[in-house]
Amino acid sequence: MKKSVMNKPIAVALVSSVSLLPLVAAAPVLQPAGQSAGAASSVATPNITLDPVHSMAVFRIQHLGAGFFWGRFNELAGTVAWPLDGSAAPVFDVTVQVNKVDTGSEKLDGNLQGPNFFNQAEFPTITFKSKGATKAGDNRWTVTGDLTLRGVTKSIEADCTMVGIGKGPTGQKVGFECLFEINRADFGMKWGIDAPKGALGNSVKMVIALEGDVAKAKE
């Protein structure tokens, strides 16, 4: 009987490859241990909807060990739960769109959205959800919450101030400003810290300026 010339090599190739399957097949379902499923829902009912035009997140980082440069995220959304009489601390739920990063340089914006930094393709948003707060002064609180950046969730503390209550054509508005500092390496954003060494700093200062529309009380 004539033997087929194709059976053996293809069979070996198939068998060898199939033996690798369990290794590769396991991969998509694994998640790193540090990633939580998501923060718990806010304790209070949100009564303030953030105005995306008048809200922004601004960041500051050191470049080459020299000057600080600033960038901002132009689009964020979310809610705040806060009684206007100030009887309780605000509860924030804020989502920032990574693809709206703006440094004034188109090329740098692209680099920041790339995998070396925010990795917009895989992690399109940055979120912050309040977990608790302690009063730190008049209209000022130290807010603890979960910051999720690049898929990593870490608890942070933000210094938040209610900066004003005003009235616009559409109704009442409230403003907050929150400041905090993070080490970007904690969120897996390590490029430029050790390699290339000192290209960009590890510490990132964030200023979150929020303005929201107060929901009208139900009749």
Place this chain on the structure above:
Amino acid sequence: MNEIVAYILEVVFVPALVATVFAGVCLLRPLRRRAWLAEAGVASGIALAFLLSFIAELDWRAVGRQIIAIEGDDAPFERWHRLGLVALLLVGVAWVASLQRGRASVARGKLATLGWAVVVSLLAGVFVRFPGSTVLIQCLQGLLVFASIMLWALANQGALWSAWVVFGVLGALCALGGFASLAVMCGAVSVAGFGIAAAAAVLGRGAPPAEPVQPRGAIAVVFGTLAALIARCGMVYDTAGISAAVWTAAALLPAGAVLFSGRFRSAVRPAAKTFWGWIGVALLGAALLGFVAASEAMKGGKSPGSGDDDYDAMYGG
């Protein structure tokens, strides 16, 4: 030492040097008589260059967390890190495929290459998923891997010297696309490609001259898979608006060697075939980069201080 020089040495030249030495050992005369060993050395050397650069740029855990949960590791799971795992598997595939071809007849060897091309393309289509993947995109990705492997196999003598050009072009596109990490990894593969091709040429000298390394089998499988998946990765994470067609063309650059070896049939000597094959790939690569550069220039109207020089790009602006 300048920090940027130290960085380039660490992530580009050291991995390339290790890979070249590793492949070079397999290309030494006594070992080279065994064609499968030379094939395995060259193929696994290229995959090793990428893997070592990947680990130097990121961390071994970036590969490890693709398959196991690592205690104390809270870094994010990123899909593009799958390329590190692919490189690791390709090192193994290179040896198994070469050994298998070494034991087979010429006809069976060709079929084995085809079999590996089909299997690796299927695996790449099923298990290497970048953001935004759909069934159609995964099918096209598998097809791209298959086409790339076939072109490397058909590129024949030109393939070995073409590797540094192809991965160099991919690296340049990655740098333009805002993906510095992948750019340096391509750089490592490109330098290793040059080193290995030079080692194959130099170590083959003498009387009688050693048989030229036939860039088929495992070499085509590893080069083709790596080039196609790097191009796909660059395409997905590109932030500069480089078109998918350009990335696809970069993965298929060995077509230049195929076209030129067909055009210049009179070149019968191996050295001439190698030269014309390389010229074909280099011309296509230069045309592709020229097209991208012209497209970038035509966009114009950039904001001032946009950091156009390489140094700024490398440092994130």
